Amino acid sequence: MERTGVIIVAGGSGSRAGGARPKQFRFLGGMPVLARTINTFAAALPGAEIVAVLPEQHIGFWKNLSARFDVAEHKIAAGGAERFHSVRNGLAALTSDPGLIAVQDGVRPLGSVAMIRRVAEAAAKHGAAIPVVEPVDSFRETDGEADAAGRAASHIVDRRLLRIVQTPQIFRAEVLRRAYESEYRAEFTDDASVVEAVGQAVCLAEGERENLKLTTPGDFVIAEALIAAREEAENEEGTTDAEHV
Numbered sequence: 001m002e003r004t005g006v007i008i009v010a011g012g013s014g015s016r017a018g019g020a021r022p023k024q025f026r027f028l029g030g031m032p033v034l035a036r037t038i039n040t041f042a043a044a045l046p047g048a049e050i051v052a053v054l055p056e057q058h059i060g061f062w063k064n065l066s067a068r069f070d071v072a073e074h075k076i077a078a079g080g081a082e083r084f085h086s087v088r089n090g091l092a093a094l095t096s097d098p099g100l101i102a103v104q105d106g107v108r109p110l111g112s113v114a115m116i117r118r119v120a121e122a123a124a125k126h127g128a129a130i131p132v133v134e135p136v137d138s139f140r141e142t143d144g145e146a147d148a149a150g151r152a153a154s155h156i157v158d159r160r161l162l163r164i165v166q167t168p169q170i171f172r173a174e175v176l177r178r179a180y181e182s183e184y185r186a187e188f189t190d191d192a193s194v195v196e197a198v199g200q201a202v203c204l205a206e207g208e209r210e211n212l213k214l215t216t217p218g219d220f221v222i223a224e225a226l227i228a229a230r231e232e233a234e235n236e237e238g239t240t241d242a243e244h245v
């Protein structure tokens, strides 16, 4: 596997999840969310340089918290105003000049080692790859603002054409670095949108439905249940599942 740098963006405030501290520091199955994410990447991509991007005001807190757990080696960088700026700060903190760079949401702790390696292999082959899953709901696009009664005209969207986008999003290093020289635009909600804006085609790799982004309080309930089910399955087998850390 080509040498890979990993930027784990955890510089957000977690406003939709609520809680006393940003969601990346909350506990899941007895361990901080961010520690789980870091350890999964260390297992998937041995020897990778990992940078965790954190809200500046929580860097000291994370250093104390992570010292209490077995967390893989990682550097720390300060976050920016938007996810885009946090990725840019993470890029500046990578020192090992890797061939590939993976960008991962710190709050997606449940993806498997196999999936991460699958996306990395696709990126090495095509220059840019992201994990996606097929939606299971129906979608409507609204045609404008809702009226005073809350009614908006809308039309059905063909969901067979849609994919739900996840992370890690992995790119040839020079492609990602060049793309992040762009000015920030509000439609840059992920890294694929940034690299596409400079002309790079993005390969879609198979994601995982369980690769949840912890966004709202209910997501934590689902994630706890998934972790408990995995641990139970591992105990029943009497082995350690190397697929999930």
Ligand SMILES: Nc1ccn([C@@H]2O[C@H](COP(=O)(O)OP(=O)(O)OP(=O)(O)O)[C@@H](O)[C@H]2O)c(=O)n1
Pocket (backbone or CB within 6 Å): 009, 010, 011, 012, 013, 014, 015, 016, 017, 022, 024, 053, 079, 080, 081, 082, 083, 084, 086, 087, 105, 106, 107, 108, 213, 214, 215
């Ligand atoms: N300025 C920002 C904003 C987001 N992120 C990170 O990007 C990932 C995905 O973002 P999201 O789930 O939207 O996290 P928050 O921005 O923290 O959540 P919210 O929008 O609810 O405040 C998270 O790991 C988050 O910490 C970041 O590094 N820097």
Ligand SMILES: C[C@](O)(CO)[C@H](O)COP(=O)(O)O
Pocket (backbone or CB within 6 Å): 083, 105, 165, 166, 167, 189, 190, 191, 213
């Ligand atoms: C990067 C991402 O997780 C891909 O699905 C997503 O776009 C992040 O969105 P958010 O606005 O930061 O929640």
